[in-house]
Amino acid sequence: MTGPQTGPQTGPVTGPAPQPSATILVEPAPAVDEDWARDALLAEFGIEATVSPLVSERDRNFLARTADGDAFVVKVSNSAEDPDVVTMENDAMQHVATTAPDLPVPRLLARPSDQATAVVVEAPDERRHLMRVVTVLPGASVAHPLPARFAAELGASCARLANALRGFFHPAAGRKIEWDPRRIAMLRPHVSALHPERRQQITRFLDRLDGLPGLTESLPGWPLHADVTLSNVLASPDGTVTGLIDFGDLHHTARVCDLAIALASLLREAEDPWTASAEFLTGYQRHAPLEPAEAKVIGELVLARLVATVLISAWRSDLHTDNVAYVSENDEGSWRMLDRLTGISPEDLSLRFQRMCGTSRVAAAQRSSSGLLERRRSRLGGRLSPLFYREPLHVVRGDGPWLTTADGRRYLDAYNNVPVVGHAHPAVAQAMARQMATLNVHSRYLHENVVELAERIVATMPPGLDTCVFVNSGSEANDLAWRMATEYTGHRGAIVSDWAYHGVTEPTAAMSSNTWPEGHRPDHVATFASPYALAEGTAPGAAEAAARMAVAVEDLGHRGLAMTAIDSMFVSPGVLEPSDDFVAELVAHTRRAGGLFLADEVQAGYGRGGTNLWRFADFGVLPDFVTLGKPMGNGHPIAALVTRREIADRFTQVDEYFSTFGGNPVSCAAALTVLDIIEEGRLPARATEVGAHLRRGVETLADRHPDLVGEVRGHGLIAGIDVRDTEHSRGAAWLAERMRENGVLVSTTGRGDGVLKVRPPLVWDLGHVAVFLEALDRALNRGPEGAAYP
Template sequence: MTTNTSLLERRKVLGTAYRLFYEQPVHLVRGEGVWLEDIDGKRYLDMYNNVPVVGHANPAVVQAMTQQASILNTHTRYLHENVVAYAEQLLALFPKELNRAVFTCTGSEANDLALRIAHEVTGRRGVIVTQNAYHGVTSLLADMSPSLRPVAEHVEVVPAPTSLQGSATEIASEFAAVVDAAAQRLAAKGVPVCALMVDTVFASDGLYLPSQGVLAAAAKVVRQHGGLFIADEVQGGFARVGGQWWAFQQDDVIPDMVTLGKPMGNGHPIGAVVVREQWLHDFGTRCRYFNTFGGNTVSAAVGLAVLHELHKLNATQHVQQVGNDLGQHLHALTTHELVQAVRGSGLYWSIALQGNDTHTASELAVLLVNGLRQEGILIGTCGQKNDALKIRPPLVFAKEHVSLFMEVLQQQLQQINAVN
């Protein structure tokens, strides 16, 4: 197996902020569907990358991108059919209350814009997030992403549902209570809450899916305090959870704003805020928003192609069916001594691990991720201590891939037990 030491050495020009996956980094050269290939020709089953929702190098998406790029690429200050058609088709996937779209280039930009809107329409600054949340890379978002660094003074952190105990009903009630307490703390500090921003699958917190009432309960409380509910669907959106287009639809709640990102373009950078008309009207009359590349004609063509491919796949039903099969196999692992819990829905799952006499749960996660990588399967980790396995393949993942994955995962669990 080739280890490109020269490339690793040259990579220092990128600086120390960058990180590589795996103890032995993977040097990828191409992808197709759910498969990735390294420089030696070894193929890997991709069970990590949620960006290429309709598969790596999807031909229809590539064709739409190159065809539009060869004709015209410009911004939203000119009329163009692609941009309007994309907004119309995107909004058709949402409840009627969410009837306006503003395009950005990334999920970070979308979250940043959603907070700007919330600040403007409420006249407030306070924000509530969960304990290990990650919402983006701008300075504003880093200040409210405790997984990156300590939060700012105007941000209150609450325990995620993954860390709460009891029945689903009890957890929803407790989550609402901690959001209520956080809103009271913000008011006491003189920065009343403008928004609760929640990743609707609680991915960074270890995955809490399905939501089982926690989103509706928390949204009700924050609105009672005069704040808005912003659903960050960068992770959970576009049929990822199965059965529905959006993770928030598993709950009896309609957000004030929904933010979208990575999967929109299957690798091409697109993001968006989908918002109730009243909030965008109030924002738009007081200030303006323009993004040179947000909603450009090429991005719109790509977005349309992705939607077409998702419909062609019958994504909501396909993901539900394959996800049910995957989930049955994963839940069977809960009898294993190293497995604490299995959480998930559709094609987004986590396996929370528990330590043994030799290794902590976090160390076990590293062993499993690297062992799977050696056997040609790519996954990641999540949770506050990176003690859970994160599984989220492209949505073109099928039942035959489930069998392959489970065989290798069970082998790795057995090997770790045998050694320890």
């Protein structure tokens, strides 16, 4: 059908839809004008309007305004455009309207007669085209100079649109287009179209970019807009993005390619490209955090897009001399940015973008460094910050109960109770990352996380323990308990067990008898003998506890007893197992002396004891204070003091307590997730089973090596193994070194470090026990210098 001389003949065309016969970048744009568009709009969609042309690269676009003030864009596609691609664009816009209705993308109008959103029309030159009508969005082309907030807005909009398209599929998305930066090699033949002075520069870039397909093939990707550029973004005067238009380049590509296309467009116009890049990536990652492998290739993909811009411009300027201004409008900015990038190596450019994205730190810390030990000693105080083992381990990764060193060796962790649910637990990492990406402030604002965490912890405590105070470490929790106890009781004395550990602050260090110099005891602290087994092999009971406490109270003299503190597992004295009546008498004697009782669950809590979440509950006692620490955040610093409201109220009459980071949303997100994992995985019950199997296995080895191994103690998933000094052995420290050589990490405790301390993450299973026992068996069968026993 051919239209009359006065205007186009429109409507459904008898015969096939337009068939692509040439590349979209070569075929001339539709030969239609505003009069034709006006008539077509009325004939096909029943809309009477005035029409004016809009600029376009390969299609023809018109702005239509009705007498009622409604505005639409009439889009007439190039005859070389595949109809399936147009259908895909329409489907994509409708998909975004459903998945992200708040995103400012155009909405399609349907033809009243059949609800078609793309109709076939014939132009005066008899070429057939697909025509669509879409709504007009508010805003205008981005002003220059770019508004201050625009870079971040563009990044956020690009990410949000990418997220909205995730899950969209169409067969036509597999098309290959020249604008895809991964396919920059397709454009190499067009170098000859450049000015001779530029050909060598671009050829070097093309050689450098040859590997992009391989670098991007495994990166996240799906059908993406791939043209969120300044030409296709509308904004308000302050830089707020109000419209994302033109889905004409949509195809399946890597997400980071879609990002790089938008970023390249921004950098062409930015006064300071590096600041603009950082702001763009910050805005982007607020909605879609990038993977390290994506961040590594951003720079090269931006470079590829800039190269593609100048090559396609040079090529098409020769083909479409009537549209040179539009085709080449990005040349000046592209060349300016290409010149900036010429002197930057691929490695330096990659690192720069990785640092902006925050993905370089973890990777850098995983590399082996021969000078790392000396650097640490020179800046971390030498002996002030000691390391484990004679040959310190450079640990770079964790995974459940395993740690991996920089040389790639994997070690079973039999020591660290801090990652109670396993190193790098993905649920904890997920919770923290998402909360950190949303909000992290101190706890003087209302926030759900800190309240929920307090409620859940209190719900696990006996009645009366109803108040939580969040801090950053067990030391701080014990320190605060001490301050409250002295205020509540009016006394100034403390009682702890011998060889105890309760923290590193001045008050808690004074209560850590394992760090006292020989012959020294702070005047205000007295000790009682820990519940070591008696000579007859029985555990001390109430009578022994009463006698020991009486001596300690007397040692305090006029100071009086403010607080008695115990580690509920007596780990530092050697992992001891007190009887219920021994602990009950410690509590009763404390109260008779006018003091308060603290159960330090920093090492013992979170199901370590197996039977209950808290070890003190196994003894049937009610403390005045319970302190929680190390395992609480699975490696993230958070701790808590749980007490009675009356004690807290007395304290607040004369003082207050505030910790900037205590109870912050990120820390609480970690702690809540740890509780979730412990509950869902029934880890306390697992600790009972696995711990019993562990101790039985060690006892079997002890029977085979009675000269080396003595008593094996513990409850739940902890074990204290007495190691004897013999002519073949140097004790527990020697055995810990041998275990390290065998791929298992343990530590020592007890007076003189004579006890091997086994205190692994609660995710150990029987297979991990078998690995431990094999390593211990091998270690016990070696002499002090590695020789086998005779």
